[in-house]
Amino acid sequence: MDYSQFFQNALNRLHDERRYRVFADLERIAGRFPHAVWHSPQGKRNVVIWCSNDYLGMGQHPKVVGAMVETATRVGTGAGGTRNIAGTHHPLVQLEEELADLHGKEASLLFTSGYVSNHTGISTIAKLIPNVLILSDALNHNSMIEGVREARCDRQIFRHNDVAHLEELLIAAGDRPKLIVCESLYSMDGDVAPLAKICDLAEQYGAMTYVDEVHAVGMYGPRGGGIAERDGVMHRIDVLEGTLAKAFGCLGGYIAGKAEVIDAVRSYAAGFIFTTALPPAICSAATAAIRHLKTSNWERERHQERAARVKAILNAEGLPVMSSDTHIVPLFVGNPEKCKQASDMLLEEHGIYIQPINYPTVAKGTERLRITPSPYHEDALIDHLAEALLQVWERLDLPLNRKSLAAE
Numbered sequence: 001m002d003y004s005q006f007f008q009n010a011l012n013r014l015h016d017e018r019r020y021r022v023f024a025d026l027e028r029i030a031g032r033f034p035h036a037v038w039h040s041p042q043g044k045r046n047v048v049i050w051c052s053n054d055y056l057g058m059g060q061h062p063k064v065v066g067a068m069v070e071t072a073t074r075v076g077t078g079a080g081g082t083r084n085i086a087g088t089h090h091p092l093v094q095l096e097e098e099l100a101d102l103h104g105k106e107a108s109l110l111f112t113s114g115y116v117s118n119h120t121g122i123s124t125i126a127k128l129i130p131n132v133l134i135l136s137d138a139l140n141h142n143s144m145i146e147g148v149r150e151a152r153c154d155r156q157i158f159r160h161n162d163v164a165h166l167e168e169l170l171i172a173a174g175d176r177p178k179l180i181v182c183e184s185l186y187s188m189d190g191d192v193a194p195l196a197k198i199c200d201l202a203e204q205y206g207a208m209t210y211v212d213e214v215h216a217v218g219m220y221g222p223r224g225g226g227i228a229e230r231d232g233v234m235h236r237i238d239v240l241e242g243t244l245a246k247a248f249g250c251l252g253g254y255i256a257g258k259a260e261v262i263d264a265v266r267s268y269a270a271g272f273i274f275t276t277a278l279p280p281a282i283c284s285a286a287t288a289a290i291r292h293l294k295t296s297n298w299e300r301e302r303h304q305e306r307a308a309r310v311k312a313i314l315n316a317e318g319l320p321v322m323s324s325d326t327h328i329v330p331l332f333v334g335n336p337e338k339c340k341q342a343s344d345m346l347l348e349e350h351g352i353y354i355q356p357i358n359y360p361t362v363a364k365g366t367e368r369l370r371i372t373p374s375p376y377h378e379d380a381l382i383d384h385l386a387e388a389l390l391q392v393w394e395r396l397d398l399p400l401n402r403k404s405l406a407a408e
Ligand code: PLP
Pocket: 113, 114, 115, 116, 118, 141, 143, 183, 187, 212, 214, 215, 243, 244, 245, 252, 253
């Protein structure tokens, strides 16, 4: 049997649907973020990254890099096995304490990624609650959707951020156990969940809450605890989930909550028990990033200021910036091929890297460029971005927003 044909056919389908993904070969330069080297087919070229989820540039912060190097030098590289086999190395214990403190919770539990923490966390929590009904936001990330599926319990989807719909479902569910699962900040549109209202409903109808703060930890709240901290509702949410791979510049995911919830997940979650723990150097680096951002507001303030400036300048040029309440700047394209072409032209002709966001990451017809300004994107880089985008928009015959232009 020719097994290769199955894979070639699968790839052909992606090509036919214009969904085949190509990853740029990039090498970041510590100390010069957002500058990087692109290993292009024609050789090395300097480029500026405009779509990194290392939102605050902490992946190159001297304290974070220093902690990683120091720990690796002192204790070596790997964790030596699952925690069951190798015990818990000390930097991991310190990191879990730091995370519990960040979210004002009794305990936290670390996983190898945010994806695994959602997949394993949601499914394990749900499996431990007899007859639970999961109520899940329609735009939840794939890691949450898979966690909900894996739970193999009843589930209902509420319309995105629609608390009236959520309330209808809560009422219809009656007095059975209910678990509300949502994100605090949705990363493709940059909109924010009405967390206070969701907590009100959860308390009123006796539901447990699980909130993904992956795109908010480090960046929102006075100590970087996320949107829930900013909105003063952190103590009202049962389980907070986050990543160490975005604003904290490292790798790993976690959940934080009451001691018995965390201990039960630790004791039952296959995706935690049967996999090697994160290496000590990564844990130390993440702890350094979290500690730094608990007291330093410079990164958060500058991040917001830069994002606001990018939005203002692109809007003034008539570029179709989609409305966003946060640091995410989505630019509407609405066509998968043009989205890919725009991204290619920006990279090849202007030295700007912004990956295209196409289906299935976003709905068909809403393809976009997702721009993520960091504290380190200077004015000159923003001006260059705007000029390059205007040229690309003209070449691809993409529409500009006339109202903004007329107002100039
Ligand atoms: N949750 C959300 C909302 C995400 O966008 C992502 C994407 O990366 C994840 C979880 C997964 O986190 P990680 O990259 O740490 O696996």
